[in-house]
Amino acid sequence: MIRIANGQGFWGDWLEAPVRLVDQGPIDYLVLDYLAEITMSILQKQKQEDPSLGYARDFPPLIGRLAKKLKERGIKVVANAGGVNPTACARAVLKAAPGLKVAVVHGDDVFSRIDEFLGKGYELRDMDTGAPISTIRNQILSANAYIGAFPLAEALDTGADVVIAGRSTDTALTLGPMVHKFKWKPDDWHKLAAGTIAGHIIECGAQCSGGNCQVDWENIPDMANVGYPIVEAEPDGTFTVTKHAGTGGRVHSDTVKEQLLYELGDPKGYLTPDCSADFTSIHLEDTGADRVRVSGITGGPKPPTLKLSVSYTNGWKAIGTLVYSWPQALDKAKAADRIVRARLKSLGLSFEEIYTEFFGVNACQGPAAPPNPDPPEIQLRIGVRGQDRKTVDRFTRELIPLVLNGPPGATGFGDGRPQAREIVAYWSALLPREEITTRVEVIS
Amino acid sequence: MRKPLGDIAHTRSGDKGDMCNIGVIAFKPEDYPIILREVTPDRVKQHFGDLVKGKVQRYELPNIQAINLLLHESLGGGGTVSLHIDAQGKTYGAALLRMEIEVD
Numbered sequence: 443m444i445r446i447a448n449g450q451g452f453w454g455d456w457l458e459a460p461v462r463l464v465d466q467g468p469i470d471y472l473v474l475d476y477l478a479e480i481t482m483s484i485l486q487k488q489k490q491e492d493p494s495l496g497y498a499r500d501f502p503p504l505i506g507r508l509a510k511k512l513k514e515r516g517i518k519v520v521a522n523a524g525g526v527n528p529t530a531c532a533r534a535v536l537k538a539a540p541g542l543k544v545a546v547v548h549g550d551d552v553f554s555r556i557d558e559f560l561g562k563g564y565e566l567r568d569m570d571t572g573a574p575i576s577t578i579r580n581q582i583l584s585a586n587a588y589i590g591a592f593p594l595a596e597a598l599d600t601g602a603d604v605v606i607a608g609r610s611t612d613t614a615l616t617l618g619p620m621v622h623k624f625k626w627k628p629d630d631w632h633k634l635a636a637g638t639i640a641g642h643i644i645e646c647g648a649q650c651s652g653g654n655c656q657v658d659w660e661n662i663p664d665m666a667n668v669g670y671p672i673v674e675a676e677p678d679g680t681f682t683v684t685k686h687a688g689t690g691g692r693v694h695s696d697t698v699k700e701q702l703l704y705e706l707g708d709p710k711g712y713l714t715p716d717c718s719a720d721f722t723s724i725h726l727e728d729t730g731a732d733r734v735r736v737s738g739i740t741g742g743p744k745p746p747t748l749k750l751s752v753s754y755t756n757g758w759k760a761i762g763t764l765v766y767s768w769p770q771a772l773d774k775a776k777a778a779d780r781i782v783r784a785r786l787k788s789l790g791l792s793f794e795e796i797y798t799e800f801f802g803v804n805a806c807q808g809p810a811a812p813p814n815p816d817p818p819e820i821q822l823r824i825g826v827r828g829q830d831r832k833t834v835d836r837f838t839r840e841l842i843p844l845v846l847n848g849p850p851g852a853t854g855f856g857d858g859r860p861q862a863r864e865i866v867a868y869w870s871a872l873l874p875r876e877e878i879t880t881r882v883e884v885i886s
Numbered sequence: 887m888r889k890p891l892g893d894i895a896h897t898r899s900g901d902k903g904d905m906c907n908i909g910v911i912a913f914k915p916e917d918y919p920i921i922l923r924e925v926t927p928d929r930v931k932q933h934f935g936d937l938v939k940g941k942v943q944r945y946e947l948p949n950i951q952a953i954n955l956l957l958h959e960s961l962g963g964g965g966t967v968s969l970h971i972d973a974q975g976k977t978y979g980a981a982l983l984r985m986e987i988e989v990d
Contacts, residue, residue: 705900707902867967
């Protein structure tokens with residue numbers, strides 16, 4: 443049995459979580475997921491400005507902080523902290539923790555290969571809209587292929603203490619150590635599916651151990667000290683989800699079910715670079731306090747394609763807010779919205795979209811929100827989007843004047859006018875997997 | 887007898903681009919057939935009104951007494967493009983708990 447713990451569900455997750463996972467009980471592997479779809483583009487921009495950047499900068503100091511304990515206890519770290527510059531990330535880790543052996547997985551970054559792919563006739567159509575990537579060719583900021591667990595396992599096979607990848611899938615970070623330790627084969631579909639589902643359960647950190655849980659949320663104990671999740675994996679593909687003794691939060695079939703359904707599409711065909719996993723085969727059993735055993739998982743062959751994650755610039759947006767207080771808060775906010783729209787129109791400004799929300803009434807849930815006929819206060823929230831920065835900038839001047847020249851009772855403008863922000867949008871496409879060759883490099 | 891869905895189920899929601907998915911899980915296995923009968927794509931689309939511009943798809947996971955709902959074109963373009971405060975649909979699952987269903 444091996445213990446695999448997830449200490450980071452995204453870049454920006456709780457800094458103390460990985461440290462506590464190491465300090466508060468036994469683990470064999472610490473896996474850290476740093477990359478959301480949009481993170482790659484932010485990292486690409488940072489790399490363009492400074493070639494020594496482009497990775498998750500939280501990671502090297504964390505490894506520096508943990509290095510001694512990792513070495514003493516033989517805990518291995520697997521992280522997609524490399525972003526668009528895994529080599530620079532590895533160098534920073536070695537600087538922070540000179541005694542460690544670091545392996546880097548290369549091959550996911552295809553930013554420089556887009557024209558090569560187009561030349562080969564791959565249209566790289568967007569998986570949502572069906573549009574060919576040639577329509578946004580000049581706006582592309584980053585392009586990466588999602589890579590699976592086998593390159594990570596290969597990196598662990600080198601005896602590395604820390605494995606750094608770029609755009610590996612979130613689930614591969616957990617499956618990789620299983621493939622490495624249990625010597626699973628590329629066609630062990632059921633086991634690979636089980637490890638993938640284990641990865642899916644823990645990839646969002648505490649979201650499977652009591653965080654964001656609707657069931658009995660008021661009584662989930664000691665959330666201030668929530669325990670991040672640990673998978674106890676067996677060579678046969680069964681596993682138990684748990685957390686360290688004495689930590690807060692809760693691991694129960696309810697919390698695990700919620701996380702199983704998080705960001706799920708077709709449950710029978712969850713596709714990764716490693717396999718297809720069937721979520722309708724999962725059997726859950728509460729086997730003790732904060733212990734859920736998972737078994738029965740089946741899977742099928744990996745797809746012939748890999749998914750590309752492409753980020754590209756797509757115009758500008760700005761969102762401004764003002765607060766209206768009782769009485770008639772909602773009526774006043776609605777009147778202010780009409781005034782802003784009329785003024786934008788008379789200025790001759792046009793946008794791809796103007797979107798208004800009344801925060802405190804129905805901003806989050808729209809028509810599905812419960813009625814709130816006389817709210818004591820409302821935040822008017824108006825957003826605009828368009829391709830022209832100047833047009834979006836002009837909008838940002840139109841809200842605060844309402845404090846003096848609009849309906850009565852406006853406040854909440856202390857932060858000044860909103861800023862126009864460039865939109866970095868996300869494009870996903872499929873590429874024949876033969877185009878991607880990964881390579882492991884040990885850096886010391 | 888009519889009740890809100892939240893009396894017999896819990897949910898979690900998230901995003902994939904401009905699509906929101908909502909997992910609906912029965913508290914008790916014996917209530918799963920009620921969810922299958924009542925929480926239909928048409929009813930869900932109606933519940934969210936003009937927030938959902940596209941279709942609603944439904945998948946079944948009888949092993950965990952759950953359904954997975956896909957709400958297409960429901961996040962104002964999704965991700966960084968969206969002007970919505972809840973561009974990831976994080977609160978849509980909770981919103982569905984208000985939907986009234988017929989309970990035996």
